[in-house]
Amino acid sequence: MSTTNLGSYKEAQSGYIKILVGLLVLTTVTFVQPHMFLTDMNLGIQLFIGVVKAYLILAYYMHLKGETQIIWFAGFSLFIVAVFFIIVIGFDVANFQYMDESHITQHMDAPHASHATH
Amino acid sequence: MSSHAYVAEIATDRDGNEHVVQGWQDDMYGAKLGFWLFMFTEVLMFGAMFMTLTYYMMLHEADFVHASASLNRYLGGFNTVVLLISALTMGLGLLKMRHGDIKGAKTMIWATIVLAFLFLGVKGVEWSLEYSHGVFLGLDALQPGNEHSKPFGQILFFGMYFTMTGIHGVHILGGIGIMLWLLKRINSGKVTPEHHILHFNIALYWDLVHLIWVFVFPFYYMMGAGTEMDTATLSSTIEAISHLGGSNEHH
Amino acid sequence: MSKSYLDLDQTHCAIGHPKTAFWQWMLTVDHKRIGLMYAAVIFTFFFVAVATAFAMRLELFAPGAQFMDGDTFNQAFTLHGVIMIFLFIIPGVPAVFGNIVMPLMIGAKDVSFPRLNWFTFWLYITGALVALSSLWSGEGFADTGWTFYAPYSLTTNTNVITTLVAAFILGMASILTGLNFLVTIHRLRAPGMDFFKMPLFVWGIYATAWIQLLATPVIGITLVLAILEKYFGIGIFDPSKGGDPVLFEHLFWIYSHPAVYLMILPAFGIMSEIIPTFSRREVFGYRTIALSSASIAGIGYLVWGHHLYTSGMADTAKVIFSFLTFFVAIPTGIKFYDWVFTMYKGKIILTTPMLWALGTIITFTIGGLTGVTIAMVGVDIHLQDTYYTVAHFHYAMLGGVVFLLFAGLHYWFPLMFGRMYNEGHAKFAFYLNFIGFNVLWFPMFIAGYYGMPRRYFDYLPEFEIYHQISFVGAVIFITGLITMFYVLIRAIKNGEKVGPNHWNATTLEWHLPTSPPPLENHTKVPYVDFMPYEYHHGQPVVKFDYETMKRID
Numbered sequence: 001m002s003t004t005n006l007g008s009y010k011e012a013q014s015g016y017i018k019i020l021v022g023l024l025v026l027t028t029v030t031f032v033q034p035h036m037f038l039t040d041m042n043l044g045i046q047l048f049i050g051v052v053k054a055y056l057i058l059a060y061y062m063h064l065k066g067e068t069q070i071i072w073f074a075g076f077s078l079f080i081v082a083v084f085f086i087i088v089i090g091f092d093v094a095n096f097q098y099m100d101e102s103h104i105t106q107h108m109d110a111p112h113a114s115h116a117t118h
Numbered sequence: 119m120s121s122h123a124y125v126a127e128i129a130t131d132r133d134g135n136e137h138v139v140q141g142w143q144d145d146m147y148g149a150k151l152g153f154w155l156f157m158f159t160e161v162l163m164f165g166a167m168f169m170t171l172t173y174y175m176m177l178h179e180a181d182f183v184h185a186s187a188s189l190n191r192y193l194g195g196f197n198t199v200v201l202l203i204s205a206l207t208m209g210l211g212l213l214k215m216r217h218g219d220i221k222g223a224k225t226m227i228w229a230t231i232v233l234a235f236l237f238l239g240v241k242g243v244e245w246s247l248e249y250s251h252g253v254f255l256g257l258d259a260l261q262p263g264n265e266h267s268k269p270f271g272q273i274l275f276f277g278m279y280f281t282m283t284g285i286h287g288v289h290i291l292g293g294i295g296i297m298l299w300l301l302k303r304i305n306s307g308k309v310t311p312e313h314h315i316l317h318f319n320i321a322l323y324w325d326l327v328h329l330i331w332v333f334v335f336p337f338y339y340m341m342g343a344g345t346e347m348d349t350a351t352l353s354s355t356i357e358a359i360s361h362l363g364g365s366n367e368h369h
Numbered sequence: 370m371s372k373s374y375l376d377l378d379q380t381h382c383a384i385g386h387p388k389t390a391f392w393q394w395m396l397t398v399d400h401k402r403i404g405l406m407y408a409a410v411i412f413t414f415f416f417v418a419v420a421t422a423f424a425m426r427l428e429l430f431a432p433g434a435q436f437m438d439g440d441t442f443n444q445a446f447t448l449h450g451v452i453m454i455f456l457f458i459i460p461g462v463p464a465v466f467g468n469i470v471m472p473l474m475i476g477a478k479d480v481s482f483p484r485l486n487w488f489t490f491w492l493y494i495t496g497a498l499v500a501l502s503s504l505w506s507g508e509g510f511a512d513t514g515w516t517f518y519a520p521y522s523l524t525t526n527t528n529v530i531t532t533l534v535a536a537f538i539l540g541m542a543s544i545l546t547g548l549n550f551l552v553t554i555h556r557l558r559a560p561g562m563d564f565f566k567m568p569l570f571v572w573g574i575y576a577t578a579w580i581q582l583l584a585t586p587v588i589g590i591t592l593v594l595a596i597l598e599k600y601f602g603i604g605i606f607d608p609s610k611g612g613d614p615v616l617f618e619h620l621f622w623i624y625s626h627p628a629v630y631l632m633i634l635p636a637f638g639i640m641s642e643i644i645p646t647f648s649r650r651e652v653f654g655y656r657t658i659a660l661s662s663a664s665i666a667g668i669g670y671l672v673w674g675h676h677l678y679t680s681g682m683a684d685t686a687k688v689i690f691s692f693l694t695f696f697v698a699i700p701t702g703i704k705f706y707d708w709v710f711t712m713y714k715g716k717i718i719l720t721t722p723m724l725w726a727l728g729t730i731i732t733f734t735i736g737g738l739t740g741v742t743i744a745m746v747g748v749d750i751h752l753q754d755t756y757y758t759v760a761h762f763h764y765a766m767l768g769g770v771v772f773l774l775f776a777g778l779h780y781w782f783p784l785m786f787g788r789m790y791n792e793g794h795a796k797f798a799f800y801l802n803f804i805g806f807n808v809l810w811f812p813m814f815i816a817g818y819y820g821m822p823r824r825y826f827d828y829l830p831e832f833e834i835y836h837q838i839s840f841v842g843a844v845i846f847i848t849g850l851i852t853m854f855y856v857l858i859r860a861i862k863n864g865e866k867v868g869p870n871h872w873n874a875t876t877l878e879w880h881l882p883t884s885p886p887p888l889e890n891h892t893k894v895p896y897v898d899f900m901p902y903e904y905h906h907g908q909p910v911v912k913f914d915y916e917t918m919k920r921i922d
Contacts, residue, residue, distance in 0.1 A: 009213065009214075009217045012213050013210060013213060016206055016209050016210055016213065017206070020202065020203070020205075023202050024199070024202060027195070027198055027199060027202065030195075030335075030336065030340060031191075031195060031343075033344075034340065034343035034344030034345075035343075035344050039344050042340065042341065042343065042344060043336065043337075043340070043341050046336035046340045046341070047333070047336055047337075049336070050332050050333050050335075050336050053332045054329055054332055054333070057205065057325055057328060057329055057332070058325075058329070061205055061209050061321075061325045061328075062322055062325045062326075069151075069555075070150075070151065070154050073154065073155070073158065074154070074158065076583075077158040077161055077162065077583055078161070080162070080583055080670055081161065081162060081165035081169075083670060083671065084165065084166070084169055084587075084623060085169055085172065087671070087674070087686070087689070088169055088173060088616075088619050089169065089172050089173060089176060091683065091685055091686040091689055092615075092674075092682050092683045092685075092686040093173055093176045093177065093683075094176065094683075095683035095684070095685040095686065096176075096177065096683060097683055097684065098681070099177075103608055104177070104270065104608050104611050104612065104613050105177055105178070105270070105611075127893065129559065129560045129561075129893065129894045129895060129896045129918075130896060130919070131560075131561060131896040131898060132896070132898065132919075132920060137560035137561065137896060138560070139559070139560060139894045140556055140557060141478060141557070142477070142478065142479055142480065142481045142482070142483065142553075142556075142557060145481065145556055147556070148481050148552050148555075148556040148557075151551075151552050151555060151556070152481065152482060152548055152549075152551075152552045155548045155551055155552065155582055156548060158582060158583060159544055159548075159582060159583070159585070159586040159589075160586070162583055162584075162586035162587055163586040163587070163589060163590040164590075165587075166586070166587045166590045166591065166620060166623070167590060167594075169620075170594070170605060170616060170620070173613070173616055174611075174613075177613075178611070255601040255602065255603060256601055256602060260602075260603075260604065260610075261602065261610070262609050262610050262611075263609075269611075270604075270610060270611025271611065273604045273610045273611055274604055274605065274610070274611050274612065277603035277604045277605055277610070278603070278605065280601075280603070281594065281597055281603055281605075285593070
């Protein structure tokens, strides 16, 4: 945040533009990937690309490089979100016991009439 | 109490060493830290929505892929690029501000605002297209028990799609609002190259809005890409937009 | 006579420079004044909720309908729950004492964002007014219980949306309070005060602030989703569209379980202040108390599923949640042993705050241990949604958080007003409260064990005796509450004047130049090179010259 340690404007600007190019390339990859490679793990690859993009944005656009304390806090926040996912998705939904009898997991071909008068 | 008159106090320990006391006034790092903490609450909010989405994806995977394939990927992709460029203009604006180029900074903020409106316009076109296909909150397709009803998984997918892109859109609108406010503060000399924390934090906010989109995009638009249900093509997109008629010509 | 923060013109304002005392209070950014205003509003709501509870007790005095029908009863317990949870106990300790005392304890002039603090207070008031507005409009107050469980909350015609909006606004206020305190504690500690030299109350507030910040958004978005669900029928929680009400319960308790630690942690902080002060002894195991606050906050995030044992969650998840829940008892137990060891061989002085603290050790132990019993899946299947659970959380919340809030009120009263209440009368009020409390809630354990379900306005004749004992307890308890507040309120005007350090305590909030404190707190910010509770032979070790804030011991 200090105004004394800015470096040259040109240098910083070219840094910003490099990151933009990187992000554009990654966006292109997201469009090419589903038709070209690893198509059976589509969402995983897409989210991975998202993580890489997020890293670039956080580190350079949001000036997080070198901000040790804020990085720790951000890590803690993301860890908590991860915990929610692990517990709710990994422990509960992944072990959903009532797939066959449950009303909410009714499949496409099942009749609609059964829940019309809820 | 005004901040320019503030002089930090000095505390002296028992060995006579002097220590500068951090006051709440003029605390740039404190303001930045506070804003990051606020952004974590946004992360948690969207995190909870992504969890909801994943929850139902686990229960209705095929429906989700099917519904995702029917979204307009090219408009979504276009918006991704719009946000990308707006993040650049925002960043360059801050850079100019820090280097004392106030006029350049204002130009860049205006550019960001224009891009934000472009984003919302494209979003509007997208929602209208979906509406014209009968897919919108409250329409028959997303209600149970009628002949147009979509299966549960798709109702949930589209319900979350409109909710999350809607809430994201509200954040874009909020961003436009605070950017206009920032311009006002710059004009009245409250934000200067020496005191630009407000500009800094608003730039952070804009990056956060971008960051959320980085995950919204693959989760909604790309999940069904490349599958046999995938119907979205560039030419059909152009055709669909031209069919919308004059009411939606945002750009 | 030197000026205190209560005097005219002794405040900074958020907007302009008003001349009248009224506007100076409405627009104040001073943390002490804001804390006092919170106290006034919060305790007013407390009495509204107590009155609602007493109306329910009256209704339950005998089987069958007395003067209230079932629907009104449903609205009554919802009103009681919403006020107690969202308006009273969640803001409770942080908003009142976090504001008044925390900045003083770390030697700060104010919180990091004083204007935000002012804004937060009025946001809280707005939320409160929105909540109350639904009492007199439309179909009346929500009748869902404070948990708003789907799908009933989506179908009922009462003003659920208003209540959800109110809870959302109150949640935002809570987030902003936490945010403000986190930055304050990180940035504004006096030079030399590292994290392990902070008073333990500040540790409690710090852990709480993280929960406020990182759990509240989850319920915020859950409430937004529920509102959108009611307006637009998205389907997320609506089983007729494939939505899963269990997901609502997950999201709801992801916040609302950590929220009970959000309530209790700062209260434990108050305990950690009172026990060493009135034992005249350094606190036993300072680091373990500090770190147990942090670990309760951390583990608190992992245990919400114990509210869902009977909701249709997967068996695997039930076992894991049960396992994790037991772990919370460990840091809590550590704290209790530390407090008891602090008193061991101490010079115990039985002042009113100390009595409240000691009473809490008994009541919270009962509340905590019964909590361990219902953490077990098998036992909980039997006791879920019975009076046993009701008694458990009232012992933990009222007998823990609120008792300690009262303890803090008595402890910091001379600090806030520069006057003392009549200790004899205050002690009498404590005994009334303590006896009334136990008579009121203990029978519910037994009634619940035999199957008395909660939230029913009618019951089988065999439960009559428990309800009637409870009623007697309620009368004693409310008498005690009224006595207590009467003693305190009277002392604000007429109490005996006392100096800045009435209790001979050690932490920085007692080393102020005037009593009550002046506008910008300490004359000079001290350099902190001492631990918070240093006593030697029953006397505080660290002494200050209050003009220069230099150590003179």
